[in-house]
Amino acid sequence: MDRRKFIEIYGMFFTATTLLSFNSSISEEINDVVIDDKEKRDDYKLLNIPIIKAFTIGLNAPSAHNTQPWKFEIINPLExxxxxxxxxxxxxxxxxxxxxxxxxGCFIEALAIGSIGIGFESEITLFPNDLYKHEDIGKKPVALIKLTQNKSLLKHPLFDYIFQRKTNRSVYYSDSFSKEDFEMVKQNCNIFYSQITYFKDFKEIENYKSFFSKAMQIEFNTLSTNEETRRMFRFNKNEAKIQRDGLTFEANGLNGLSLFFAKAFTKNTIESWNNKLTIEKGLANFNKSLDSSRDFIFFTTTNNTLLDQINVGRDFYQFCLSLAKNGFYCHPLNQVIQEYSEMDNIRKEFEKLTKTNEIKKIQMIIRIGRAKKPYKSYRRHIYDFIVQS
Ligand SMILES: Cc1cc2nc3c(=O)[nH]c(=O)nc-3n(C[C@H](O)[C@H](O)[C@H](O)COP(=O)(O)O)c2cc1C
Structure with a gap:
């Protein structure tokens, strides 16, 4: 839905300030640097309709390649x-x-925690029209959400971290995470569905790291997947600001001279992006960050249905918020568990090593640690996600 249509339909619920908040172009003129972070996400506080408020909070959730692969149908102000x-x-x-x-799953969990923060309980029915087939994606809903006001609700302890959590792909400080930290992070969140495994054995970790690095090399060197990343890549500040999704050099942890050179020499063309030198630089940057890490976690489920995937997303997101609460960052390293043919051999080898398979599935792999504050990624405007039935 475009902005004009959104205001036409939902505008009667809006205050003048709300309308101003959507007019980002005015403030963008003022000072790009100062307002940069604020302008990257819509502010739920300026909205009035509870279900739209809750969806707007949900948009802070992470998504693969920052695609933000969600759309919403508003049934009424609470559903x-x-x-x-x-x-x-x-x-x-x-x-x-x-x-x-x-x-x-990440989105649903952000919405569930977020709703409590605005005084509403959420009743979430997953796959209200049953689990669907691939051809039904986008036609049948993933979840029906019903909000009920409850003035006595206390703010969820992880609420504030919805707005602070960020993926951090940069170098992590050495020995910045411990077994005790892991226990603390686990205690501060609710992991309901998946098994989370934390590794401390040096040899085992080094072995896993070599898999993560090789898998990334395959992803870079497979034209179709590397091109898919280019399609989701925003090459300069302006592109990122207009598209409000995808990946950037800054989000990849580049700064200073490396950022300058990456921006100067990498063009948005098939030749430049798939050039040997561009790939080598990207891989070197990834390996530098990977090498700095000693702490890794796997999220595993015993089954691998759409429902398991939604549920592990909820667990992963809770864990991310708890990491943020305790001052840690994480970086997913999922290449080796991806299901495209070029990854088949190494994925199967990895599954053998970890005693998993396509049913008992490792769903997320993350590295954890403390590091410098990362770049904050954009989200599209709420009105972009709303569709009419
Ligand atoms: C299911 C899932 C898979 C992801 N896989 C990767 C990954 O393999 N590598 C990576 O760098 N980031 C990965 N991410 C992180 C997203 O790219 C990131 O959430 C997105 O760019 C938005 O940035 P933010 O997390 O800082 O808000 C993944 C996130 C999700 C939810």
Whole structure:
């Protein structure tokens, strides 16, 4: 839905300040640097309709490649439907749409915690029209959400971290996470569905790291997946600001001279992006960050249905918020578990090593630690996500 139509339909619920908040172009003129972070996400506080407020909070959730693969149907001010947006899939990197559904799980959890923060309980019915087939993606809903006002609700302890959590792909400080930290992070969140495994054995970790690095090399050197990343890549500040999704050099942890050179020499063309030198630089940057890490976690489920994927997304997101609460960052390293043919050999080898398979599935792999504050990524405007039945 475009902004004009959104205001036409929902405008009567809006205050003048709300309308101003959507007019980002005015403030963008003032000072790009100062307002940069504020302008990257819509502010739920300026909205009045509870279900739209809750959806707007949900948008802070992470998603694979920052595709934000969601669309919403508003039923009434307290009820709405969440769908996967079938135009935002990653068919090359995520042909099984598994990561898209994990991203939906993250969104649902952000909305559930967020609703409590605005005084509403949320009743979430997953797949209200049953689990669907691939061809039904975008046609059948992932979740029906019903809000009920409850003035006695206390703010959820993880609420504030919805707005602070960020993926951090940069170098992590050495020994910045411990077994005790892991226990603390686990205690501060609710992991309901998946098994989380934390590794401390040096040899085991080094072995896993070599898998993560090789898998990234495959992803870069596979034209179809590397091109899919280019499609989701925003090459300069202006592109990022207009598209409000995808990945950037800054989000990849580049700064200073490396950022300058990456921006100067990498062009948005098939030749430049897939050039040997560009790939080598990207890989070197990834390996530098990977090498700095000693702490890794796997999220595993015993089954691998859409429902499991949604649920592991909810767990992963809770864990991310708890990491943020305790001053830690994480960086997903999912290449080796992806299901496209070029990854088959190494994925199967990795599954053998970890005693998993396509049913008992490792759904998310993350590295954890403390690091410098990262870049804050954009989200599209709420009105972009709303569709009419
Ligand atoms: C299911 C899922 C898979 C992801 N996989 C990766 C990954 O393999 N590598 C990576 O760097 N980031 C990965 N991410 C992080 C997203 O790219 C990130 O959430 C997105 O760019 C938005 O940025 P933010 O988390 O800072 O808000 C993943 C996120 C999700 C939800």
């Amino acid at each position: 709405g439907l969440l769908y996967v947006d079938e135009t935002k899939l990653l068919p090359k990197t995520d042909p099984s749409v598994r990561q898209i559904h994990i991203s939906c």
